[in-house]
Amino acid sequence: MAIPQHTIDQILDRTDIVDLIGQRVKLKKTGRTYSGCCPFHQEKSPSFHVYRDKQYFHCFGCQANGNAIRFLMDIDGRNFIDVMKDLSSRTGIELPKDNNDSNRIKYKREAVKPAPTAQLKEQPKSTTDQAQNAALDAHFDPFAEFQAQENDYYGDPFASFEQMPMEETPQDGNLFDLLENIAQYYQRQLPQSASAQQYFKQRGLSAETIDYWRLGYAPEDWQHLEKAFPQDIEGLKLLGLIRTSDNGRDFDLLRDRVIFPIRDAKGRVVGFGGRALNDEIKPKYINSPDSEVFHKNQLLYGLYEGRKQKAQDWLMVEGYMDVIALQQYGISGAVATLGTASNTEHLNILFKQNNRITIAFDGDAAGQKAARRTLEIALPLLNDGRELKFFVLPNDHDPDSLIRREGIENFHRLLQQAPLLSDFVFAHLTQNHDVTKPEGKSQVMGELRQLTELLPKQGSYRYLLQQFFREKLGFSRKWQPQVNNDASLSFSTKIDAEEYVIAILMNHPYLYIHFEPLRALIAQDQLLFKILNIFNIIFDDLPDDTELSQYYVLGACAAYHHDLQNILLHANVSDYTSSPEQADKLAEDFSIKLQYQCLQQKLKSKKFASIAEMRNLKQKIYEIDKKRSLTLLED
Numbered sequence: 001m002a003i004p005q006h007t008i009d010q011i012l013d014r015t016d017i018v019d020l021i022g023q024r025v026k027l028k029k030t031g032r033t034y035s036g037c038c039p040f041h042q043e044k045s046p047s048f049h050v051y052r053d054k055q056y057f058h059c060f061g062c063q064a065n066g067n068a069i070r071f072l073m074d075i076d077g078r079n080f081i082d083v084m085k086d087l088s089s090r091t092g093i094e095l096p097k098d099n100n101d102s103n104r105i106k107y108k109r110e111a112v113k114p115a116p117t118a119q120l121k122e123q124p125k126s127t128t129d130q131a132q133n134a135a136l137d138a139h140f141d142p143f144a145e146f147q148a149q150e151n152d153y154y155g156d157p158f159a160s161f162e163q164m165p166m167e168e169t170p171q172d173g174n175l176f177d178l179l180e181n182i183a184q185y186y187q188r189q190l191p192q193s194a195s196a197q198q199y200f201k202q203r204g205l206s207a208e209t210i211d212y213w214r215l216g217y218a219p220e221d222w223q224h225l226e227k228a229f230p231q232d233i234e235g236l237k238l239l240g241l242i243r244t245s246d247n248g249r250d251f252d253l254l255r256d257r258v259i260f261p262i263r264d265a266k267g268r269v270v271g272f273g274g275r276a277l278n279d280e281i282k283p284k285y286i287n288s289p290d291s292e293v294f295h296k297n298q299l300l301y302g303l304y305e306g307r308k309q310k311a312q313d314w315l316m317v318e319g320y321m322d323v324i325a326l327q328q329y330g331i332s333g334a335v336a337t338l339g340t341a342s343n344t345e346h347l348n349i350l351f352k353q354n355n356r357i358t359i360a361f362d363g364d365a366a367g368q369k370a371a372r373r374t375l376e377i378a379l380p381l382l383n384d385g386r387e388l389k390f391f392v393l394p395n396d397h398d399p400d401s402l403i404r405r406e407g408i409e410n411f412h413r414l415l416q417q418a419p420l421l422s423d424f425v426f427a428h429l430t431q432n433h434d435v436t437k438p439e440g441k442s443q444v445m446g447e448l449r450q451l452t453e454l455l456p457k458q459g460s461y462r463y464l465l466q467q468f469f470r471e472k473l474g475f476s477r478k479w480q481p482q483v484n485n486d487a488s489l490s491f492s493t494k495i496d497a498e499e500y501v502i503a504i505l506m507n508h509p510y511l512y513i514h515f516e517p518l519r520a521l522i523a524q525d526q527l528l529f530k531i532l533n534i535f536n537i538i539f540d541d542l543p544d545d546t547e548l549s550q551y552y553v554l555g556a557c558a559a560y561h562h563d564l565q566n567i568l569l570h571a572n573v574s575d576y577t578s579s580p581e582q583a584d585k586l587a588e589d590f591s592i593k594l595q596y597q598c599l600q601q602k603l604k605s606k607k608f609a610s611i612a613e614m615r616n617l618k619q620k621i622y623e624i625d626k627k628r629s630l631t632l633l634e635d
Contacts, residue, residue, distance in 0.1 A: 003084055003095060003096065004096070007093065007095065007300070011088060012069070012092050014091040015087055017051075018052045020072075021034075021050050021057060021068075022034070022066050031537040032053075032226065034049065034050040034052070035048060035049050035050075038061055039066075039075055040061040040612065041059070041610060049520075050065075052540065054458075055068065057071055058520060060520040061462070062612060063520075063619070063620050065616070069084070072087070073217075100623065106172045107173045107175065107178075107232075108172065108173070109231045109235075110231050110234070111231070113447055122156075130498075138257075142478070149158070173234075175235055175291070175293050176269075176270075176293060178236070179239065179271070179293070180268070183259075186272070187214055189218070193219075196217040196258050196277065196447050199252050200215065204325070204328075204400070204404075205324065209327070212305075212327075213305075215258065215261075215326055216258070218258075220256035221252075223251065225241060225510060227253075228429055238274035238291060239293075240290075241254065253289075254272060254274035254286060256273035258274070259272050260273040260301070261318045262287075262288070262338065264299055265304055265307070267308075270288075270293045271287065273339070274286045285339055287338050296337075299338055300316075300335040301336045302327070302336060305327065305332070306334070306335060307353070309332040309333075311332040311528070312354065313358070314350050314358070315332050315358045315391065316357065316360065317336050322336060326400070329408050331411075331458050333353075340527075342377065344377055344381065355387060356386075356387040356388075357387075358391050359374060359388070360391040371390060371424075374423070375451070375453075379452075379454035380454050380455065382421075382455055387420070387421070387581050387584075388421045389420055390418060390419055391415055392418075402414075416498065424579045425451065430444055441475075444473065448469050451515065460514070460587070461580055463510040463544070463549070464508070465579035466544070466545075467508075470546070495551065498522065498526060498527070498528040499528070501515055501528055501590070502564065502567050502579045503568055503571030504587065506550065506557075506564060507550065507554060507576065508583060509549045510542070510546075511587040513575075514590075516532070516535075517591065518594060519532045519533065521598035527560060530558060531560070534556050534557055534599075535553075537556075538553070538556050557591040592624060596621070596624045599620055599621045599624060603617055603621065
């Protein structure tokens, strides 16, 4: 049984991991987490923690960790499918059935009726030559044909059956196979249309690019698909490629248009986009309607091709031609929605490719409006570590025309200079207000609060963004323009890495989310462990105001004020005030580095309670190492 990832995500979202694990393990709330004795190894003091906000469990002792699915698989020794069926019944979300999945992409093929004997003769080469057809009709004698058939019948009763083609019982059709055949059919029509070839030539597409994207042409004949696929009428209708008019006549959806086959994540053709050859024809673009295999809101044009080329950077643009042109210029990773506005599903698909994505917009009023709409959709998705940039194109330019004007190197430079979300939001909110006056500043902060309410409440970014705005508007100290991309270079010779983390937490309490995993790895007699434990207890009660939160933390850690005073005196954490995105990423990268170092030290010590603990530790090191590798690639 193949379970789509979006179904798995839905089931996990509806599963309360604390309630689930609480049925097997006695849990007690301790600060932000729930703790208990680990069910995977023998212990007397609780080292097993469950995080409701992250839907995650972790044992500090044996390193067992994972989500609700992993917990049930490990504790019961069950396989993935069995566990998913269990969680499906708990959450009420149905899993796809193998038979249903197979049946929903099938359709009944029709038998092609054998042609009459007279029609088995060679047809005129030009079916559009009406004069020649009329001449043939004038010499046609139906009585003579009938007489010939009658003579044949009485002369040899089996002769007519021998000449008549046998009608085969058609097999069920498969929508994916039909779509592939249609794509090949449209490709074969392209060389037959001079206007379609001229359109692609004007857009600067090479023959290699046309072949790579499998571009084609739909003839202007109203029933060209019926003629090409007479056995597959039902399948064509299921795909929406054949429509029925009010008077009951069938006609093809795409006619006299250049064709863009649309592929899913597996590379299968699932639909088509058609572009009119004349700009005066409306609508300019027509896409296949949603069907059993085609869902616009869950697909991005160019995603399969970008993944195939192992793209690292992802850019969402407006249309098919933008994606194709950028790929031809050597920029893989460009994608476009399928004639719809970007939505949550589209952005989540891209964030699964990379935590950093860029969205291109036109610089006109319509582009600004689209950017604001996308901003409001994207904010709830910006969990810690995710980064969104806005690439505002000059007026009257798309990526293709901008590259033609600026050249590919300048285009790359402009793309790299696309503003971070924090800078874009600041420019967007301040453009209509006079921020030199208190009233203007107040209005900007009011609008900012409305936007930050959309951000995940458990993340640090919302609080970093508020702090960034306050300081940009002059409410407190100025942000430093200097940026150091390696937090480890900021270490003072008088403090070690653990003390540096403490300095970060005292200055930016909401970055605790990134350093929380260190609680499982730092020795309990170290100051950092004690500080992290305090944060675990007070974090949910931190004031929203960044300055008040700093005072709150200092008060909670008053018992260690002498040590903290020395650390804060010598630690330089100015790198964490360059921008909210930079502060968030530095904290995440630094935490990952420290986690990796601590895990490696523990592995070298060879102090394991069991083989399972050693196996879990190696698995954890592997997972952290993958994160480190991604960090190096992004840098």
